[in-house]
Amino acid sequence: MTCLQNPVSWRPLGKTGVHYWLVQRMAKTCGVDTAQAMSDGDLQEATWVDMVQHCRTCQWVDGCQRWLDQQDTESAASPPGACVNGDIFQRLAERQKQ
Template sequence: MPHLGEIMTHLRLVLRMGRATGADIVAAHEQGHLTQQDWAEMVHQCRGCDWANRCPEWLDRHETVKNAPQTCRNRQRFAALQTRSSQEV
């Protein structure tokens, strides 16, 4: 069984990656586009990611990006939320 990282650490990483990709996680949740279960699954996926220990450094170097890195387990979810945000503007 893989070691899962601390919940709060990975919650913050998900929020940071959301900001970097233009996928506003909090707004998506408030608008009903992201359920609490979906959000929890994103954090859980991040907790089990082998690349997560390199993610903070990557985010420090990439304040704004078009997409999450290929290694991100939530890459597709961020892209879907990003697309949804851009459609509402």
């Protein structure tokens, strides 16, 4: 019989609806129009689903909500370093600026 030396602590995924809206808000705050990105072919539906799913694994939900609440939605912000989807938001924002 084998035992795990360092068992991984299991954490449940966050609620889909909460994280869907966090991803939506983060996109908007970072200056990303997700509908336009999909129309342009820069964002695939499967990628969007993966982003929401990845967000559900994040443990920075409270910090994310506070950060989003502090941002000015009129000017595009760079995604915070703690955002698990930050690289994607940054790429999409840069693409839409072109």
